[in-house]
Amino acid sequence: MSKAIKLADPARARKNAVRWSKFLRFLPFYIMALPGIIYLICNNYMPMAGIVIAFKNLNFRKGIFGSDWAGLANFKFLFASKDAWIITRNTLLYNAAFIVLTTLFAIIIAILLNEVQQKLASRAYQTFILLPYLMSWVIVNYLANAFLAADTGLINNSILEPLGIKAISWYNSKQYWPVILTVVHLWKSLGYAMIIYLSSIVGISQDYYEAARIDGATKWQQICSITLPLLKPAIITMFVLQLGRIFFSDFGLFYQVTRNSGTLYSMTRTIDVYVYNALMQNSDFGMSSAASVYQSLVGFALIMVSNSVIRKVSRENALF
Amino acid sequence: MKKLIVLLLALAMVLSLAACGAGGQAEAPAQDAPAANNGANAGSKEEIYEVVMEYPTFGVTFPDMQMVEDAINARTEPEIGVHVTFYPIMAFDLNSTTNLMVSSGEKLDLAMSMFEGGVGGYVNKGALIELDDLVAEYGQGIVEAEGVAMAGGYFGGKLYGVPTEEKLGRVKTFFARKDMVEKYNIDYDPDKIYTYEEMSEIFATVKAGEGETFYCIGMSAGEDPIYTWFDPVDYLGASMASGVLMNYGVGSDEIVNYYASENFAEACSYARQWYEAGYLAPDVNTVTDTGSTQMQSGNYFGYFSNGEPDMIATANTNYPAYIGSEIVAFKLSDIHAVSQNYQSTIWMIPITCDNPEKTMQWLNMMYTDVEIINLLQYGVEGVHYEFRGDSQWEIQYPEGIDGSNVGYQSILNVWGDKSLDYVLPPRDESYYQDLKDLNASIAQNSDALGYCFDSEPVKTQLAAVNSVISEYVASLALGVVDPDQVIPEFLSALEAAGINEVIAENQAQYDAWKAAK
Numbered sequence: 001m002s003k004a005i006k007l008a009d010p011a012r013a014r015k016n017a018v019r020w021s022k023f024l025r026f027l028p029f030y031i032m033a034l035p036g037i038i039y040l041i042c043n044n045y046m047p048m049a050g051i052v053i054a055f056k057n058l059n060f061r062k063g064i065f066g067s068d069w070a071g072l073a074n075f076k077f078l079f080a081s082k083d084a085w086i087i088t089r090n091t092l093l094y095n096a097a098f099i100v101l102t103t104l105f106a107i108i109i110a111i112l113l114n115e116v117q118q119k120l121a122s123r124a125y126q127t128f129i130l131l132p133y134l135m136s137w138v139i140v141n142y143l144a145n146a147f148l149a150a151d152t153g154l155i156n157n158s159i160l161e162p163l164g165i166k167a168i169s170w171y172n173s174k175q176y177w178p179v180i181l182t183v184v185h186l187w188k189s190l191g192y193a194m195i196i197y198l199s200s201i202v203g204i205s206q207d208y209y210e211a212a213r214i215d216g217a218t219k220w221q222q223i224c225s226i227t228l229p230l231l232k233p234a235i236i237t238m239f240v241l242q243l244g245r246i247f248f249s250d251f252g253l254f255y256q257v258t259r260n261s262g263t264l265y266s267m268t269r270t271i272d273v274y275v276y277n278a279l280m281q282n283s284d285f286g287m288s289s290a291a292s293v294y295q296s297l298v299g300f301a302l303i304m305v306s307n308s309v310i311r312k313v314s315r316e317n318a319l320f
Numbered sequence: 321m322k323k324l325i326v327l328l329l330a331l332a333m334v335l336s337l338a339a340c341g342a343g344g345q346a347e348a349p350a351q352d353a354p355a356a357n358n359g360a361n362a363g364s365k366e367e368i369y370e371v372v373m374e375y376p377t378f379g380v381t382f383p384d385m386q387m388v389e390d391a392i393n394a395r396t397e398p399e400i401g402v403h404v405t406f407y408p409i410m411a412f413d414l415n416s417t418t419n420l421m422v423s424s425g426e427k428l429d430l431a432m433s434m435f436e437g438g439v440g441g442y443v444n445k446g447a448l449i450e451l452d453d454l455v456a457e458y459g460q461g462i463v464e465a466e467g468v469a470m471a472g473g474y475f476g477g478k479l480y481g482v483p484t485e486e487k488l489g490r491v492k493t494f495f496a497r498k499d500m501v502e503k504y505n506i507d508y509d510p511d512k513i514y515t516y517e518e519m520s521e522i523f524a525t526v527k528a529g530e531g532e533t534f535y536c537i538g539m540s541a542g543e544d545p546i547y548t549w550f551d552p553v554d555y556l557g558a559s560m561a562s563g564v565l566m567n568y569g570v571g572s573d574e575i576v577n578y579y580a581s582e583n584f585a586e587a588c589s590y591a592r593q594w595y596e597a598g599y600l601a602p603d604v605n606t607v608t609d610t611g612s613t614q615m616q617s618g619n620y621f622g623y624f625s626n627g628e629p630d631m632i633a634t635a636n637t638n639y640p641a642y643i644g645s646e647i648v649a650f651k652l653s654d655i656h657a658v659s660q661n662y663q664s665t666i667w668m669i670p671i672t673c674d675n676p677e678k679t680m681q682w683l684n685m686m687y688t689d690v691e692i693i694n695l696l697q698y699g700v701e702g703v704h705y706e707f708r709g710d711s712q713w714e715i716q717y718p719e720g721i722d723g724s725n726v727g728y729q730s731i732l733n734v735w736g737d738k739s740l741d742y743v744l745p746p747r748d749e750s751y752y753q754d755l756k757d758l759n760a761s762i763a764q765n766s767d768a769l770g771y772c773f774d775s776e777p778v779k780t781q782l783a784a785v786n787s788v789i790s791e792y793v794a795s796l797a798l799g800v801v802d803p804d805q806v807i808p809e810f811l812s813a814l815e816a817a818g819i820n821e822v823i824a825e826n827q828a829q830y831d832a833w834k835a836a837k
Contacts, residue, residue: 061446077783080783081788083787150603171606277786283441
């Protein structure tokens with residue numbers, strides 16, 4: 001019967017033929033993508049079955065799928081204490097601040113670096129700015145400690161003391177930490193974000209700038225009217241990607257750099273640090289999985305929402 | 321279609337991390353993993369069972385480990401039909417490695433738990449085999465060697481692990497520099513038990529003499545806080561988060577919230593006094609070096625440590641080289657016997673073991689056979705050590721070898737009955753007598769010996785309580801914050817997190833255990 005309809009509907013038949021030829025034309029690309037897709041399925045989709053652990057009382061004897069169901073009991077501890085609000089607030093606010101500031105500063109530095117004419121100097125600056133990104137948080141912890149230690153730290157010893165200001169016990173004064181953490185985060189992560197923007201800027205055709213210069217545009221006008229608009233897709237992509245991770249805090253930053261100081265918790269404790277402290281002693285797989293499933297779902301929801309907002313505002317820039 | 325794919329990609333992106341944590345665990349432990357022999361003797365002796373045992377290290381494995389393994393197998397293969405294979409693991413990774421190996425069904429026959437507060441975490445995941453029958457049949461040597469220390473391996477009334485304790489009691493002390501104790505004419509009495517007030521006076525004298533940048537107590541946030549060194553409590557096989565018995569569990573059945581006790585308030589007020597007077601370093605609650613490491617900088621008067629005779633002897637061997645002085649131990653408690661003493665190192669047989677009988681026979685050998693124990697600890701006679709004169713127990717390094725270049729030595733001594741270890745200088749045979757005296761000097765064991773709290777029914781509350789403790793205790797117990805202000809806040813946070821439910825559950829379990837005993 002369907003055949004009869006197809007024959008009777010030449011328009012649809014043509015459409016199918018077009019689709020088929022399109023598929024054939026792109027077939028090489030699909031084949032090229034195949035290893036990547038297989039990898040993605042193996043690495044990202046198959047293990048996803050493990051999410052059931054979050055809803056189980058894991059028992060090795062019974063295996064993951066044979067273990068008893070626990071319902072939502074594993075999620076309870078996240079909301080069990082009065083700190084639930086504080087850790088959620090800290091996680092979201094810090095990450096929001098990090099996303100905005102990193103994007104802003106990374107773009108500024110990328111544009112500035114792009115204007116450096118000397119090849120060698122430009123390369124050297126790039127390397128210096130990227131270097132902190134490659135450091136382990138444990139090392140950053142000690143670097144920060146060299147500044148902040150109460151008795152031997154640089155700030156207390158060499159800056160505050162000569163100025164006649166009383167030494168500050170940094171690791172026990174929570175009011176300074178939003179600033180300290182932001183500075184440390186920017187110092188460490190700027191290099192990487194900057195590279196991404198720089199590569200986009202380098203990819204912008206020189207013809208635009210040449211035309212603008214001939215028309216007498218200043219540097220500032222060139223940046224505002226050429227660089228930034230052409231950078232928009234990259235900015236939006238990066239932004240949405242980071243938004244998906246907004247509920248995952250950088251454990252190294254919030255645990256190592258604060259040296260896990262309890263007095264700072266109300267300002268510095270994020271979900272990951274809370275989970276670590278709560279489950280350190282009994283390494284409960286169910287509860288740790290529950291925590292990351294919760295984080296993932298919030299991240300997923302945020303990506304969907306932000307993308308649909310972007311789609312409303314400027315359709316061609318939406319991720320999907 | 322495109323939309324769907326992209327949607328799935330986005331989902332994958334955010335979920336991949338969630339799945340990461342779970343990805344390592346296969347479905348069910350492979351029960352049919354072949355008990356393969358090493359290639360060396362494949363075919364000829366089929367009855368030989370390979371025992372894969374965890375071998376805790378601090379990251380270094382000695383070059384002659386294979387030689388020791390071979391020497392052990394030369395004994396075990398003909399005698400009990402067991403081929404022993406070491407599986408070296410960093411001590412800090414033991415827990416995660418064991419969990420991973422067991423959950424993915426990898427071959428592991430003998431697992432070690434270090435400083436995890438007992439076997440409960442493994443039992444609740446169904447990772448361990450019960451040992452009661454096995455020990456009764458094959459492990460009598462273990463029971464004889466460990467005695468009351470076997471209490472550390474019980475959970476829910478059943479035996480799941482075998483401790484490696486040669487010392488049945490613990491003494492809490494403060495190790496102080498001997499040169500300074502003499503310099504300031506501090507009255508030192510080795511048998512006296514010192515109180516907070518008396519220690520305060522000593523610290524005051526030393527601090528006044530040494531000045532600003534000298535601290536009296538070396539301590540880090542990760543170590544047992546000050547109050548644990550003064551307070552006689554039984555953790556009931558868990559931690560303070562689930563309540564304690566006071567007076568080392570002698571004579572009282574009431575499980576209490578230690579943090580709400582007078583003792584804790586007193587401890588915090590002294591800690592505050594010490595912090596403000598500069599006996600403690602200003603950043604003490606974030607320092608990561610242990611007290612004994614800080615001591616080596618020469619800027620500290622002393623640190624808290626367990627102070628049984630052998631601990632003091634070891635400290636006195638090491639410290640003259642570090643700081644140019646021996647140490648003296650100010651006693652802070654009587655010798656006591658509580659379950660937590662016996663939970664520091666425990667051997668366990670996980671469900672991935674196919675032949676628990678043979679594994680238990682090997683374990684029994686580790687607790688009874690002097691040659692095997694010392695092979696594990698000191699290596700091969702004539703290569704890694706030799707006897708001093710005619711002694712059967714005193715050993716030394718052979719000519720040209722010392723602790724720095726010996727081909728094998730176990731850094732962590734977790735091998736069976738340690739009272740059968742040979743002794744290196746400066747220890748001599750008097751070590752064995754000291755050990756016996758120490759064990760005989762325990763006046764009374766805790767009533768709760770062998771009881772272990774099962775936190776499973778209240779794990780949500782316990783996780784929240786632990787999180788509250790991690791927020792407050794380090795700063796309170798080290799005097800960084802004002803206890804009058806913070807303790808009430810801390811206690812209400814504990815209650816909000818559900819510590820009373822946890823303690824009630826603990827009390828109910830304890831009463832049931834006591835009734836059944």
